[in-house]
Amino acid sequence: xxxxxxxxxxxxxxxxxxxxxxxxxxxxxxxxxxxxxxxxxxxxxxxxxxxxxxxxxxxxxxxxxxxxxxxxxxxxxxxxxxxxxxxxxxxxxxxxxxxxxxxxxxxxxxxxxxxxxxxxxxxxxx
Amino acid sequence: xxxxxxxxxxxxxxxxxxxxxxxxxxxxxxxxxxxxxxxxxxxxxxxxxxxxxxxxxxxxxxxxxxxxxxxxxxxxxxxxxxxxxxxxxxxxxxxxxxxxxxxxxxxxxxxxxxxxxxxxxxxxxxxxxxxxxxxxxxxxxxxxxxxxxxxxxxxxxxxxxxxxxxxxxxxxxxxxxxxxxxxxxxxxxxxxxxxxxxxxxxxxxxxxxxxxxxxxxxxxxxxxxxxxxxxxxxxxxxxxxxxxxxxxxxxxxxxxxxxxxxxxxxxxxxxxxxxxxxxxxxxxxxxxxxxxxxxxxxxxxxxxxxxxxxxxxxxxxxxxxxxxxxxxxxxxxxxxxxxxxxxxxxxxxxxxxxxxxxxxxxxxxxxxxxxxx
Numbered sequence: 001x002x003x004x005x006x007x008x009x010x011x012x013x014x015x016x017x018x019x020x021x022x023x024x025x026x027x028x029x030x031x032x033x034x035x036x037x038x039x040x041x042x043x044x045x046x047x048x049x050x051x052x053x054x055x056x057x058x059x060x061x062x063x064x065x066x067x068x069x070x071x072x073x074x075x076x077x078x079x080x081x082x083x084x085x086x087x088x089x090x091x092x093x094x095x096x097x098x099x100x101x102x103x104x105x106x107x108x109x110x111x112x113x114x115x116x117x118x119x120x121x122x123x124x125x126x
Numbered sequence: 127x128x129x130x131x132x133x134x135x136x137x138x139x140x141x142x143x144x145x146x147x148x149x150x151x152x153x154x155x156x157x158x159x160x161x162x163x164x165x166x167x168x169x170x171x172x173x174x175x176x177x178x179x180x181x182x183x184x185x186x187x188x189x190x191x192x193x194x195x196x197x198x199x200x201x202x203x204x205x206x207x208x209x210x211x212x213x214x215x216x217x218x219x220x221x222x223x224x225x226x227x228x229x230x231x232x233x234x235x236x237x238x239x240x241x242x243x244x245x246x247x248x249x250x251x252x253x254x255x256x257x258x259x260x261x262x263x264x265x266x267x268x269x270x271x272x273x274x275x276x277x278x279x280x281x282x283x284x285x286x287x288x289x290x291x292x293x294x295x296x297x298x299x300x301x302x303x304x305x306x307x308x309x310x311x312x313x314x315x316x317x318x319x320x321x322x323x324x325x326x327x328x329x330x331x332x333x334x335x336x337x338x339x340x341x342x343x344x345x346x347x348x349x350x351x352x353x354x355x356x357x358x359x360x361x362x363x364x365x366x367x368x369x370x371x372x373x374x375x376x377x378x379x380x381x382x383x384x385x386x387x388x389x390x391x392x393x394x395x396x397x398x399x400x401x402x403x404x405x406x407x408x409x410x411x412x413x414x415x416x417x418x419x420x421x422x423x424x425x426x427x428x429x430x431x432x433x434x435x436x437x438x439x440x441x442x443x444x445x446x447x448x449x450x451x452x453x454x455x456x457x458x459x460x461x462x463x464x465x466x467x468x469x470x471x472x473x474x475x476x477x478x479x480x481x482x483x484x485x486x487x488x489x490x491x492x493x494x495x496x497x498x499x
Binding site for chain 2: 009010011024028033034036037039055056057058059060061062063064065066081084
């Protein structure tokens with residue numbers, strides 16, 4: 001059983017046991033447009049919640065991706081090196097960025113679930 | 127994620143005569159030079175590739191248009207620009223530069239010679255300053271009349287076939303020629319020029335008829351609307367300067383690789399702002415030059431990225447950089463020390479604490495496909 005949580009900065013984290021998979025939301029990829037490069041963190045890299053963890057480059061601009069929680073990177077999505085457009089095609093699936101340990105599960109409690117995030121995004125578009 | 131710095135369009139922004147059409151077409155509108163402008167419709171990548179494959183329609187009505195009238199407006203204009211304007215035959219257009227006394231560039235512009243006057247097209251962000259400068263400097267000699275007209279650009283290999291349906295003669299008009307033509311009965315100024323490296327036209331049209339013309343052009347099978355995002359990636363691949371990024375008051379035409387815009391007679395006679403500096407640089411050379419830059423990997427090197435040599439010494443800076451959809455990888459231009467400006471010179475880009483390898487390359491990245499007749 002896995003749960004997906006969202007940040008106000010449009011990252012998502014899907015937690016399965018003690019590992020979380022991180023990416024950017026469908027809304028975020030739409031805002032970015034065509035993704036042409038993703039700079040991913042090396043496995044072993046440790047982050048505090050809110051640290052800059054990755055960079056996503058669209059045709060137009062570079063945007064930083066923040067670690068949604070505290071933890072250490074266990075795997076980066078190497079498929080994005082060859083085909084960064086996977087972020088556009090499937091932002092909340094195949095377009096994931098990296099997997100990380102969940103150091104403090106309490107951090108998840110302050111994040112939005114899917115429905116709360118949907119409402120949050122709807123307000124941004126108004 | 128940090129949001130892209132597009133901002134939102136708001137009530138303080140000016141709009142072009144095509145504003146309602148952009149919104150109907152689903153454009154993402156952003157503020158640009160005080161106007162609400164479409165940055166993209168379908169997506170920058172698709173719009174860019176469509177322009178190179180067929181034809182793109184751009185709204186560039188934010189740009190400044192004016193007529194310069196007087197006894198000899200060409201001679202008057204030559205006191206402000208290093209281009210050969212007096213030698214320009216009626217019906218022809220030239221790219222030139224408004225320079226300052228230090229040899230820097232105040233703006234780049236298109237000057238068309240008509241029978242009896244000059245038609246000027248200047249950058250949106252500079253237009254008020256340009257018009258005040260030109261009117262002030264030429265007071266008593268020539269009169270500047272800003273025009274309230276929309277400006278459309280139709281660009282791409284199918285542009286000529288599309289225009290031929292409206293005015294057959296335009297298919298044979300040469301690059302940088304100008305004609306006053308009725309399109310759909312609308313009196314237009316048409317120059318065969320553009321900012322994409324492709325064949326194409328820029329069409330100046332009365333504001334109240336701009337939407338009719340734009341809708342008709344968009345109804346043609348080959349034509350899709352293209353926003354400012356793809357306009358930027360197209361001109362970057364074509365090696366064309368963006369004023370405010372690649373050229374400004376701190377760069378000279380010689381450093382910028384725009385020596386070709388200074389005619390032989392002007393080099394011999396001078397008589398334009400900054401002539402001493404600019405002609406001195408033609409004779410003695412410059413310490414830095416604008417060049418094409420190509421990162422080896424996939425990561426773009428954006429504007430203001432420091433450029434280093436192999437030893438890590440900074441030799442210059444990227445002034446425009448991003449992803450080139452037609453190139454299929456990152457492309458950039460910038461200034462480097464003249465000793466390192468030769469194509470093939472290895473360089474590195476300082477991006478987020480890393481040194482990304484790359485090299486100096488010849489511009490343009492994509493071959494110009496202008497119609498020479």
